[in-house]
Amino acid sequence: MPIVEAQDLSKQFRVADKQPGLAGTLRHVLRRRYREVEAVRKLSFSIEAGEMVGFLGPNGAGKTTTLKMLSGLIHPSGGHLAVAGCLPQRRQERFLQQITLVMGNRQQLIWDLPPMDSLRVNAAVYGIDPSEAKRRIHALGEMLELGEELHRPVRKLSLGQRMKAELLAALLHRPAVLFLDEPTLGLDVNAQVRVREFLADYNQRYGATVLLxxxxxxxITALCERVLLIHQGQLFHDGPLDALTTRLAPERQVRLELRDAYPAETFRNFGRLEELQERHVMLLIPREQLTERVAALLDRFDVVDLEVNDPPIEDLIGGLYTRAAEDSQADG
Known part of the structure; x- marks a missing residue:
């Protein structure tokens, strides 16, 4: 059975509908009106034990709301939800022992105390024997490259050190399911790489399930073979990352370096011209016509170099986010 299962999961919020300006404020005080905001709509997916799954979507798409429902912090408005054989909204001890939620913009460590003090408190909360807690802290500390940092006040740690200490605190009870919401938020490139390496290592050692x-x-590309893409509260894609690339980009990039320069109209029948700088050309060609068009290009031109790529996944998903924002503004 899947360790995480959501079926037709939905969440609506009732929010005050206040108009701008003084008149809107007075009406809001005298006769308050509300409207329903649908954050998640009929969301269905399942995750097998040990999988590492990326969870993508623009701001406001419903990602954090979904993670909060999965961890039992908020109740779904509709649908069925099960995590590790439990109903998350009941927040049973058996459920809490098996999950963790890490949010990159929230912290559980006490600011003026060393992380070690917070770790001892967490161990006591989860009923972990002190000797076992010590072994786990040592093992996780080595994996995260944390040593003396565990004995310094949290406020004196760098952002990367704090994030690694937060991960240690969240994983001390060895949860089977990790819900990670922006765990590398604000970290520099080197710190991001170390956190990714740790998560991959943790998944391999303990068989933990990760929704990131x-x-x-x-x-995502370093850790997750499968991605869920949520768009306007609904599931847009569930599958491999390269399949998402194919879905979002029906064309492939063909870059050419030619022996001679040609005017733009020369390439009209070969594909959509994206870039032309003297002898350097970039065309977008439909995937199903790629072989035929590339053969025609090689036959027509004296080609010095040729490269075929998919558009960068960051650009594709960024374009989807931009369209979502434009649609939202248009609806508003």
């Missing part, structure tokens, strides 16, 4: 949301595509 991130705006850094490097996190």
């Amino acid at each position: 949301t991130s705006h850094y595509m490097g996190d």
